[in-house]
Amino acid sequence: MFDRLKNIFGFGQKSLYDPASWQALIDFGAQTAAGILVSPRLADRCPAVHAAKRIRCETIATLSLKMYRRTGDASEEAADHPLYRLLHDRPNGWTSATEFIGSLENDVIDHGHGYAFANRVNGKIIELIRLDPTSVAVTFDLITMEPTYRVTVSAGPQREYSWRDILHISSWNKRSAVRDCAEAIGLAVALERHAARILGNGARPSGVIKAKNKLTDVAYARLKKSWRNEQSGESAGGTAILEDGAEFEALTFSSVDLQFQEMRNFQILEIGRALGIPPTLLYELGRATWANAEEMGQAFLSFTMLGRCKLWEGAISRLLTEDEQKVYYPEFLTDTLVRADLAARFEAFAKACGGPWMAPDEVRAIDNMGPIDGGASLRPPANAVGVTSDNKPAPKPNLQVAA
Structure with missing residues (x-):
């Protein structure tokens, strides 16, 4: 029994830095006043925690994450950038982008941090690989406060990585919400x-x-x-x-x-x-009405998900070089959140396409539909002033009076 206890807490043949050993020690000391042992793994057995984590992780994972290129006063999709394919399609050969984003967000809820290794070849990122957050330790330079990441694998030695090679997603207070x-x-x-x-x-x-x-x-x-x-x-x-x-x-x-x-x-x-989840999304409908249920859903998007998106975008930008950050930036497309509300989407599209700022082909591209004849031109309403269908400003009238 003594030998088994030594192995559990990392004092046997296992390394002292073995993640499973440290996790067992943490879980051992996670006793609550109610007499229940609460750890990230055991917390999933609580239906409310399971539902809250699922809603938050699946919501951010369903948003399209793309890279954009600044072009003067406008921006365009940078599909040729290496991170575009990794963030939008597949970060590596065995993981989809949806699964990757959801897993890292789940790590943030459980441990306060989510990590991924940016594998570079000749300076170019070719894949992103999720790391077990319990196997990563962060140290800081006492003068510059520059972080260094030490990754421990039970079957191998400890490795150090620069902050430029680690995608680090964290909560706002660097703490685990579950704990x-x-x-x-x-x-x-x-x-x-x-x-x-x-x-x-x-x-x-x-x-x-x-x-x-x-x-x-x-x-x-x-x-x-x-x-x-x-x-x-x-x-x-x-x-x-x-x-x-x-x-x-x-x-x-x-x-x-x-x-x-x-x-x-x-x-x-x-x-x-x-976890920043309204009670209506957890199916606690005691005080829910037709009026406030929609408002609470919007509050979840505005005060929980938008903040999470900004933290993700800032962490991804850290993988870019200083010169790339002047040109490229990542962004979540939050329009996906209203895709289920068909009536609201079509009403917004009708107003946008009928106004002087969005062409029909741009609206069709949102739903992955091809262009149509004449779809590249604006269709301003009849009372629009200063806008023509060819996207050019209307000519100014000649106010000169003949002598």
Whole structure:
């Protein structure tokens, strides 16, 4: 047993920097006041945490991430840049861009950081490979504060990488949201387990069986066995048969007086606060109405996802050289978030295409449709002033008066 404990905590034959050993040590000390062990892996067993992580990771993963090139006052897609294909299509041969972005965002929620190695050949990035966040340690130069990344692999030596070769995504406070709200998660799990035990014991918190006469040992054992067989597990809720004038009296103070259901709903709100998810998206609809449900969804996009997108874009820009940063920049296309609302999209397209600033082919390209005849020209409304269909400003009228 002593040898097994040494191996678990990294003092046996394994390296002291083995990620699994450190993770076991961290999980061992993650006990909450509710008596529940909360770690990133065990937190996924909480339905509210699982739903919140899925919504946040899948939302940012469904956004199109592209590289753009500045061209004077406008910008255009830089499809010829190496990072365009890696961020938009496949970062490596075995991972899609959607899976890659979702996995790194999940690492940020669990550990506060997400890492990927930028593999370069002749200075050109050819692939991005996700790194286990528990295997990466960051050190800083005491004078310049320049970070250095040390990656430890259990089967090999430790390697150091420059900050230019590591895509580092982090939370705003560099901390794990799961660990920061471990008490809320632990209480939610404890309440769920308590509900399961209540149902497993006959759908009652507790109770007593009162007998008018003193029971013999044989009668007591028989009564106890028959009650457990007929009033627990799958047999709960059946008809109870008591003998010798015994009566059952239920104790109803556990779940009612402690407002059990209200506590469970409140824990959903607490977990949603920690991960920036509105309660309506976690299917807690206690105070949801037709008016505020849409507003809460928009608040999630404005105050949670847009901030996450900006942190991602800043981290990706760090992979570019100083000269490239003057020309190229990454950007998430947040228009994808409204793609499911067909009526709103078509109404916006109609106004854009009918206005003096968007051509029909530009609208069609958003849905990956080809150009049409005359689609490259603007179609301004009849009352538009100063705009023509050939994208050129209207000629100024000649105000000269003949002598």
